[in-house]
Amino acid sequence: MDQKRELSSIxxxxxxxxxxRYxxxxxxxxxxxxDDxxxxKLRDFDRGRVELMIEVGDIKRAHVADPDNVSDAPGRPPNFAxxxxxxxxxxDFAGVEQYEFDRILTFEFEREDQNTTLVxxxxxxxxxxxxxxxxEVVGALQTVRLKSRTVAPGSQYEYPASRLNPLDVSLGGFKRHMRESDSDVVRTLATQLNLGGLYAEEVCTRASVEKETPIEEATDDQLRALHxxxxxxxxxxxxxxxxxxVYEEELDEGDGDGGEDDEADDRDxxxxxxxxxxxxxxxxxxSVGFDSFNAAVDEYFYRLEHEESDAGEAPTDASASRPDFEEEIAKQERIIEQQKGAIEGFEEQAEAERERAELxxxxxxxxxxxxxxxQEARExxxxxDEIAETLDAGAERGIPAAEAVxxxxxxxxxxxxxLGEDDTRVELxxxxxxxxNxxxxxxxxxxxxxxxxxxxxAIESTRQDLEAVKERKAEWKAKEAADDEEGGSDAGGGEGDEGEEEYETDWLSRSSIPIRSPDDWFERFRWFRTSTGYLVIGGRNADQNEELVKxxxxxxxxxxxxxxxxxxVTLLKAAGPSESADPVDFSEETLREAAQFAVSYSSDWKDGRGAGDAYMVEPDQVSKTPESGEYIEKGSFVIRGDRTYFEDVPCRVxxxxxxxxxxxAIGGPPSAIVDRAATSVTLEPGMYAQNDAAMMAYRELKGRFKDTSFVRKVASADQIQEFLPAGGSDIVD
Structure with missing residues (x-):
């Protein structure tokens, strides 16, 4: 069975x-x-040295470790440390709480001059x-800027949306949530009740309820037993x-490498x-029992780490141990960009405060x-509450001061x-x-x-780190060049060069892939590039629909x-926002891809329909001016004139x-994505909630790469979710 790599909410x-207790x-x-x-390192009066470990990479854990299980301290501490x-x-460590039923722990630390919360x-x-x-966020390992939440220096920390806690829900609430599902019992417990697969199966077993029982066939007595x-x-x-x-699994011969020296029976x-x-x-x-769950978790992840280290292959040549300077350089450049963004944010916030003062x-x-x-009323x-009522009454009578409140x-x-023409809010x-004030x-x-x-x-410090990496890269290249001159080269051209090029582009097999982060103006919208290279952008909400058209x-x-x-609103762009454009004769393939994009991110998907209809018009047919006596909602437009229709377009991304x-991460119509991506998965309307489908897709994609940390950095579940339509989804390949 697969080894556990993440702690559950339970x-x-x-x-x-x-x-x-600490x-x-x-x-x-x-x-x-x-980086993860x-x-x-803490000191406890009764227990002595305490090592609190928090890992948030491919392994996700938080526990106190036995000092003997802790690796030596790394070299120069990065800025976050x-x-x-x-x-x-x-x-002083003041305690820790779990945020609702989510996999989030909040650690509190108190000091006379300032307190700190670690989330x-x-x-x-x-x-x-x-x-x-x-x-307010002082620093974070990863800067997060999503439509749903932001985690960035200088901003207020935002927790993810609340999830149902299945351990606190009443019997009536439990039955209601279960009955709303159109799946079977175990899948509903796992996804809609947030238990995850293992504990959903465990609850079914303990309640003596068949896991695959369709919800519509589940009796009230069975639901009561589950609750x-x-x-x-x-x-x-x-x-x-x-x-x-801590559960173990005996290794059989099939788990070895198949060689003559594979003595599986002798292995732990x-x-x-x-x-x-x-x-x-x-x-x-x-299984092995422990006195505390913390000790069990520590032992489990210590053994997991060493089992994976023992199973890893040692480098076979000098190139295998070559540091990935490109990735380190890209990382430092990303940090600098994030720090520049923070500075811009501080400038905007400071200017906004001054503008409020001037108002x-x-x-x-x-x-x-x-x-x-x-003040007179309070005296x-x-x-x-009576002051508020009096001001409300004054506003109804048209008193300007009361209307401003x-x-x-x-x-x-x-x-x-x-205050002001833009109705800027000021708290007094x-x-x-x-x-x-x-x-x-x-x-x-x-x-x-x-x-x-x-x-x-901090930027200056990061720039120094960047220069240090570049210097080490130059020294390494100089040493490589000297070694080549000393030993000569037997490499030839022709087929050998082609073979090397093929290896370089076999991204799934590369042990390390350098990060090259884009900085495109359109990334805050929904977007993709057609198979012919044209940009298509769509609005995520009414505000963005308005912005795209205007x-x-x-x-x-x-x-x-x-x-x-x-x-x-979906636009097939003839050119970028600052570029001049000539009339374009878009191919039928390009037009159909744009239509599929519009259909897939519409209510057709959310309603579970497998296909839908779309239409196309010229920009001069789009207007914000309604007919006399009519009203247009924000994000909506009036279309006048003939339309070109695309019928029965499949809902697929x-x-x-x-x-x-x-x-x-990229996403959009399959015909535009498959060839542009190193690997991809295709989805259609289905049963899994958007966040669950994103996690499924992330795990599938990560499993195809040798460099799994690369996928975590550029195509995490949150980043993949940005490309999934609202509503349920299923992976179809």
Missing amino acids: DLGALVTELN EGAKVDKAYLYD LLRL KMLRNRMSGA AELFGQGNVAALDETG EALERIGERLRSGDVDPR PRVVDVTPFPLSEHEGLP LYAEYDLVDEVLSTV NDVPW VDVDGGEGTVTVE DASAGVEV ADRLYQEAKRIEGKKEGAME KYMGKHDRFFHTQAHGGP AVGVQCEPVTR
Whole structure:
């Protein structure tokens, strides 16, 4: 069976109780190994040295390790480790919590001058973010900028959308969620109830319910038995009643390399799973018991790491051990770009604060009237809710000062107003005057600019790291050249050169693939390039639909939309936004690919239809002006004149990994993606939720590459999800 590489939500729930026993331990140092393994060295008064390990790469784990199982400290600490040392050295560990039922742990550290929160995301691409007392991101292993959430320095940390906790749901809620499914029992538990495959099967076994029972055939008694099995698991986790097990699997001859020296019977069994209590699903496997789940997790991942190291092949020549300078250079350049983005963000935030301050002076009389009204009411002991009601009544009567107020927060003692032509929102301290509030905003702008200076220092440090890598690369190349001159070369041309070129482009077999990150203006939209090379872009929401038509639609482009309601605005571009364009005679293949893109990302997919209809018009047929007496919603347009229809267009998308000329995830109509990607998978409307389908596709793609870390970096599950339509999906190849 496959070896476990990630802790589940149930595992984390069992670990949290044990990790909190180390509350009060002091942080000594932070170390970072290979960009995804964070080690915090702590000192505990009773236990001595404590090693907290958090790994968020292909392996995802968080536990305290036996010091004998910890590798030596790496060399020069990277910037993230330096930042943690500055913020957390001497801090007290104040506890850890699991965020809802997600694979997220929140570690709290307290120090007299500042507190720090570490958020470990043990799902998807994985991440660790350090937050200050306000929840603002100070630093993160990975910068995340998605439509649904952002994790970037200077921004407020955003948790993923909440998930149902199957261990807390009532019987009525459990039945309702189960009955809403059109799948079988085990798949519904795994996906809709968020249990995952193993524990979904375990619950079915404990409840004596056949796993593949269709939901519509499941009786109320069976659902009640399933719920009771879940409740018993939840009670064990909450009470700390664990009986940890590390499960093993004996190796047979088929697991060896098949050689004459393969003495399988003499080899130790390999570890395959670690659980907080024995599982019926693993009844046939040998297991080892432990006193604590933390100790079991530590032993499991220590053995897993060494088993994989022993199974790895040693380099057979000098080229195999050559450092991947290109990837390291690309990594440092990416960090610099992220830091530049942070600086731009700080500049924008500081400017926004100054503009708010200036607005207070520009609307001085109005703001002063709002503040005076609230202060006078509070002096007369008028409750905050009555103040809000009075302001609402004043707004209905058309009093400008009252109309400007959009929120009254008695708990914080603040009033929020909208000022200026753009209705800029400004939160005011209701107990202070206009000048004090304006000065507070100016001071905030200065504070943000101070963070900008720190980011500029970080860029300089990263640039030094980049130059050091380039120097090492130059030294290596000089040594290689000297070795070639000394030993000569037997390599010839002709077929030998062709063979080398073929190897270079066999991306799936390469042990290391350099990262070449793109920086294209269209990546925040839905997009793909047709098989003939033309760019197609689509809106993700009403705002983007408006933006595409108003800002990016050229006179020689083509506008596509679906007959079904709820489709994206889709543009087949004749040229880029700053390029001049001539009329284009698009091929039928190109037009059909754009139509398939429009259909696949429309409500046709979400509704589970296998095909849909689309139409195409010229840009001058698209208008925002409705007929007399009619109204047009945001993101919608009026189409006038004849349309070219594409009927019965299949709902299909492919997602893949592109390796040249840049490295990234791509997605769109299969005919446009398959040849452009090093490898891809095709999906159609189906039963798996968007995030589950993304994870399935990610695992499938990652498994095809020898360099699995490359896929994690450029085509994580979150990045793949950006290319999947809303609604359920199935992989069809």
